[in-house]
Amino acid sequence: MERNNYNSTSSATHLPVPDIHILTSGGLRIPAHSGVLAKASPVLENIIERPRKHRSSERVIPILGVPCDAVSAFVDYLYSSRCEEEQLAKYGIHLLALSHVYLVPMLKHRCSKGVAQRLTAEDAVDVLQLARLCDAPDLHLKCMKHIAAHFKSIEQTEAWSFMQDNDPWLELEILQFIDEAETRKKRMRRHRKEQSLYLQLSEAMECLQHICTEGCTTVGPYDLKPAKKPGPCNNYATCHGVQLLVKHFALCKRRVNGGGCSRCKRMWQLLRLHSSICDQPDSCRVPLCRQFKVKAQQQKMGDDAKWKVLVKKVLSAKAISSLAIPKRKREDEPRETMGTHQFLKTFRLC
Ligand SMILES: [Zn+2]
Ligand SMILES: [Zn+2]
Ligand SMILES: [Zn+2]
Numbered sequence: 001m002e003r004n005n006y007n008s009t010s011s012a013t014h015l016p017v018p019d020i021h022i023l024t025s026g027g028l029r030i031p032a033h034s035g036v037l038a039k040a041s042p043v044l045e046n047i048i049e050r051p052r053k054h055r056s057s058e059r060v061i062p063i064l065g066v067p068c069d070a071v072s073a074f075v076d077y078l079y080s081s082r083c084e085e086e087q088l089a090k091y092g093i094h095l096l097a098l099s100h101v102y103l104v105p106m107l108k109h110r111c112s113k114g115v116a117q118r119l120t121a122e123d124a125v126d127v128l129q130l131a132r133l134c135d136a137p138d139l140h141l142k143c144m145k146h147i148a149a150h151f152k153s154i155e156q157t158e159a160w161s162f163m164q165d166n167d168p169w170l171e172l173e174i175l176q177f178i179d180e181a182e183t184r185k186k187r188m189r190r191h192r193k194e195q196s197l198y199l200q201l202s203e204a205m206e207c208l209q210h211i212c213t214e215g216c217t218t219v220g221p222y223d224l225k226p227a228k229k230p231g232p233c234n235n236y237a238t239c240h241g242v243q244l245l246v247k248h249f250a251l252c253k254r255r256v257n258g259g260g261c262s263r264c265k266r267m268w269q270l271l272r273l274h275s276s277i278c279d280q281p282d283s284c285r286v287p288l289c290r291q292f293k294v295k296a297q298q299q300k301m302g303d304d305a306k307w308k309v310l311v312k313k314v315l316s317a318k319a320i321s322s323l324a325i326p327k328r329k330r331e332d333e334p335r336e337t338m339g340t341h342q343f344l345k346t347f348r349l350c
Contacts, residue, residue: 040078070094198317
């Protein structure tokens with residue numbers, strides 16, 4: 001069998017007569033040009049430049065152990081630096097092995113990506129082993145992730161049983177990876193949950209300021225008239241809840257500073273938190289803002305490590321959210337500050 005690819009193709013019209021043949025396992029002889037092969041692969045270059053016993057003898061390079069068509073696709077690539085998706089889909093793993101053995105990095109990169117995209121439960125374990133043999137770290141990692149994500153079905157495959165019997169170290173490596181991936185996932189989930197909590201607090205802080213400065217549907221500064229058409233707040237999802245909390249705090253019979261009922265306690269914490277992060281206490285219209293600041297200085301409330309951490313986290317959540325959400329305009333008129341006893345007078349509650 002002989003294939004005559006590189007005599008008359010348009011890209012190779014000016015090439016001389018082929019001076020070498022590549023022999024495949026199926027007995028296919030692919031005529032080629034030693035100059036082209038040597039330029040594309042340093043390994044082939046070495047083979048080509050190796051001294052021969054008889055100068056006149058025909059030059060043949062065997063590339064065995066992979067399907068004939070995969071070798072053809074490989075030689076095609078050496079000539080054109082191109083590889084069809086269809087060939088990649090069919091012979092991706094063979095081309096990966098060939099590009100590794102013959103040191104063709106661009107093709108190797110392409111195969112590594114292509115094979116990773118086509119991973120299945122059936123071949124993931126085999127591809128993982130190939131990736132290790134071919135020193136393809138990206139593909140190796142993708143295989144590990146794929147196996148971790150589809151472990152239930154991969155455990156049922158023949159490739160998995162075979163690997164268990166023949167390469168227990170690899171099995172251990174995979175199980176360890178899955179274990180670490182689980183831990184990572186749990187840590188991420190916990191982190192995300194915490195972040196959303198701090199973000200909620202930070203939003204509640206902004207909302208509190210919005211209610212105390214410009215007023216909203218049912219609560220606002222005593223000297224500001226309510227909007228003509230009070231509808232639900234468009235600015236903050238939490239606005240209604242914070243308004244209810246403010247109303248409760250203003251009217252609750254069990255309210256005592258820092259204590260009393262649980263809702264009052266929450267409002268108290270919100271006010272204290274606001275004061276901790278407020279950078280304009282002199283013009284701030286949020287009740288008790290300045291009082292908390294003064295108290296913190298007098299009693300060194302700031303030494304409370306846990307509270308400090310909370311403030312820091314809310315601030316960082318605020319910083320993160322301000323990158324994503326456009327900042328709202330705020331009126332910052334100077335205002336006199338108010339004492340606890342004035343709290344009821346502070347708000348219009350309707
Ligand atoms: Zn509102
Ligand atoms: Zn209460
Ligand atoms: Zn303030």
